[in-house]
Amino acid sequence: MTSKTKTTRPAGLALALTMGAGLAALASGAAAQSCTVKIGGIFPTSLDWGRPIAETAQFAVDQANAGGGVNGCTVDLMLRDSQNDPKVGVDAAKALVDLDGAKLLLGAVGSGVSMPILTTVAVPAGIPEFSCCSAATAFTELAQEGKTEGLWFRTYPTTEIQAAVTARIVQDQGLGKVALFYKNDDWGQDYAKRLAGYLEGLGIEVIESVAVNANQPSYRAEVTSALAGAPEGIVGLLYPTEGGVLIREWLSLGGGQKMVFSNSLRSDEFREAVGAKYLTQAVGMDNAAPRVASADAFVASYTERFGGAPNGPGLPNSYDAAMIALLAMQAAGPDATGKDIAAAVARVTDPAGTPVTADADGFAQAIEVLGAGGTVMYQGATGNVVFDANGDVAAPAVTWKFTETGTEEVSYITQEEVRSLLTGN
Template sequence: MRNRLLLTTIFAGLAASAAPALSADCDITVGMVMELTGPAGAYGQAGAKSVEMAFRDFNEAGGVDGCKLVTDTRDSQSQGNVAVDQATQLVNIKKVPVIIGGIISSVSIPILTSVTAPAGVVQVSPASSSPTLTELGRQGKTNGVFFRTITSDALQGTAAAKYALDQGFKKIAVIHVNNDFGVNMVREFAAAYEKLGGTITATVPYNEKQASYSAEASSAMTGEPDALYLVSYPVDGATIARAWISGGGKQAFLLNDGMNAKEFIEAVGAEYLENAYGTSSGTSPTASTEYFNANYEAFSGGIAASAPAADRSYDAGAIVALAIAKAGKADPAAIKAAIPEVLAAGGEPIHAGKDEFAKALKLIKEGKPVKYEGVIGPVSFDAYGDITGPFRLWKITGGEVTTVSEMSADEVGKVKAEIAK
């Protein structure tokens, strides 16, 4: 019931925030394609509110020469084909210069390959971590329009492998969602885990939205693993974890970043997750982090600032807003060129919030360089729209996700170099 009320509130809030602004001739519409419903609905709901918060702060700071940024938000339903249809409408009919989204890779990739890259429209994903997105960039298939504010699973898989072994999980079973995200995450994890001395006893893919996953859980139990590595989303993930536990599987888990969710913990039962560990793309705290953590829950209507995708979605919105201000117009090519300019090395540091954005807008008008330092830390994109950063290593204790430590990008790099020998 709480989730239905929250979703209703989010839809109403998004509509209300956009409606008044649409009457102004100079307002600039940014498309959002988010997973508001479906298996990744919790992420999309948090992400959408974060972008709205960034745009509110930006508009209150003065906007683009007094013109507001507004969103046209569409629900992908966590499905690639739905996402493509919604993105096509936004690009071809609404003529948006930017799309923020999706959250999951199986939504972002088809939007990119079918809509934004061919049209030359900027796309910024807050949370799509598949290595396929990097490879598309290497192959020249992104038209240079894709950016993401999360690290690639090519790095997270390595961090997860070392973390698993550090917890004494020398033999591990894997159950993963059978999509681009799940397949790539497990491939990177397996390569590192086995090279570091671990043994994978079973690898079981699953298809989404099944009523039962007892067969998958049973299949994964062969070989007496020390733990289950569950690469999933909160709804299906909880069903799988319950099937694993009820079938006699060890109550020991390694979890991917998206499983850092209250819905998952409550659905499984905190008492069964006292030996559950996970990895997430981490942060290097800045003044933006403090601002976001202090204000997001009240703005979002009760979503925690720690919700997956929340922090990096604010940064996606802030970078888009500042880039549009730098471009001075709703032109995709100009906005694409402006994105690295608002993250300029040596630029004046800019943080989240109305006052900081007002400072940035003044500097931009004066032709001075700015460097947005986000909620997740200082951000810069490489040639393929990727970022690097630390990884958060966490554990579930008493029904709460607690940070155990962090693994820096340099540390991950050293592990990758070690296993490459």
Template sequence: MALAALGTSALQAPTPAAAQDCTITIGSVVSLTGPAGRFGQAAAKSIELAFNDLNAAGGAAGCKLSPDVRDAQSQGTVAVDAARQLVDLQKVPAIIGGIISSVSIPIVTSVTGPAGVVQVSPASSSPTLTVLAKEGKTGGVFFRTITSDALQGTAAAKYALDQGLKKIAIVHVNNDFGVNMVAEFRKSYERLGGQITSTTPYNPNQASYQPEVTEALGGEPEALYLVAYPGDGTTVARTWIAQGGPARFLLNDGMNSADFIKDVGAKYLDDAFGTSSGTTATPSTDYFCQAYNAFATDFDCQAPAADRAYDAAAIVGLAVAIAGAPDKAKLKDAIRKVVDPNGETIHAGPDGFKKALALIEEGKPIRYEGVIGPVQFDQHGDITGPFRLWRIQNGEVVTIGEMKADEVAALKAQAGE
């Protein structure tokens, strides 16, 4: 599915002539439909906005950047086919995506890793991706602009207990993301004194989740930890409430969704809490929120994956400029040079990118401090960062605190991890 089908915006600025002489196509495989569809749609608009901003600043390596967005349909097999088309037929030098880990993992192991094509995911958080990198199975070309669930699960455990959620049942999507998130959560939650009454996996796209909810209600839990995507999660939450489950919830990052709140009913969610990968505010953060809200009118800048997708696209585009060409071999090293800690700080938006391109032209290092803050990629393509602690109140998601990365690391160390 071409991104053009998602609409355009009056925010798109005229592109300088230098960036119109040639076009560099960057692939993207995100879930525009299926359980993760809303995440992918929000991310696709961010990618479009980032490339518009880069083109307005002069493009990359003298060329206009153009996204070729394909729908993964929230399915690994579909995603692999889409990625193969982009890599084998379109010869793209990089792919942005996927959104969910069960899509990103088969793409990197079957397509981008073997082909040596850079892949940057804005939302795939499974610890399995780190393991694959350690085992040399990603080819060193996989990066992500979201923290691993190995950290988020620990943060969620501490936050749950701080909010008085001491005896919970777990219902989780039965894929790599859900299984790993729960495993990491369990380690810390039980060590810190919490009690898990049951753990029940579910398969996506079921018409009913009554058997799973009935099982989860055994053991008289005080709350439900729901690790899901908004579509399926809505059905699970409504079934939980209808069957008399306590209206107290712990939610994963993807459930920070206006659709979820509206469809479940705000009055049932005033005791719902959640964690998300956080941000360190920079001028990029302010720019993005204003620009994205005007550009992607069906979404808000707080939409899961939106901020991280902009940064993923910006990093890829600036890496092309540093490489001087859409050369997949050069892009692997250029990605890290975009966030060089010794470089001159640059921010998001046409003005920031214009400054970045001028510095690159002069052979000077840059440090992109993006929407989510200043990041660096470790040897496995991972980043670290803070975690946002939020709750739902009167139908709105409200930030009530932050847990810094070093606090999470200390908790994991105490557990001997």
């Protein structure tokens, strides 16, 4: 994926991350639980856009503990900072599994971090990995080859969907010739390749496609080269840090303000770095929750917990990834292996199962239904989550624009409309 947004919170809210799963459990009387189940979370918590994702996963854990915990035990989410770096992420995952005894892993965020964790830690250890945000289609291909061993799940749609929607936005903006800048990682490379194909199919010329490396002090040379082709606009598939630097240079060197962005730039950090007054013609894509009651309920509960709505991508996906993982642990039983937990995901995302809500009451209800031998249909922050054989999900999308204080939705694209973009029908 995609990087995530910086979300404004009250000053004391950062404590939510460090105070752990016990608060909600204590409030509900679940403190009587005398055993602990450990799970691992690998998120870029040292980065502004990564902390809200980890906080949301912790929120789901707190809700599960308030609903009775997993198999009568309190869940301990052990958070490790990936720094959005593959090596750091892998080292964190190894420590969580080999030293801390994590039964499953939540994360990572970027596809370039999730992939090596999956192939070098999760699969060899037989530990399921539940990602909120990794979109690269390489995971689908790996699953089709049998190399994920059924241990990979993501609550975030693939880059194929992102590319199809982004191409349509470029067309709707009336752009016939664009410069494409993409993050030089698994997510960006995959996204850019697929987007170029969709743009070509729409008769839109990509005059230059530029891989952007992180942490450069300047992208002047790349921008100057792209501007030489006289593009009508720019498409940015970037993270906020390099995106802010590159777009400032794009504008200072005479680039136009017609811009199309990936959801990773739907960020307060990026908006503040560039300046909202320069982004009035910018439009972006984002994945979206279906317009259903469970998604609305998540927004309400999140707002009550954090003092503000979940502004930005990835937060509902993080909640659902954590909650589904915990429900699967419950369904698999106290002595389950990682592969048992992965296999039990089908029991808690069964379209024919008993509907359960994404909160403490829903988790408590799920415990009863599963204990009686039934199955449940988890109705989550992103709707009724159903994984295909590759651990993938589908979703609607939205277009959005910047405001002086954040972002706002421009239009909603239904799941059926997304499918039509993918097929060209």
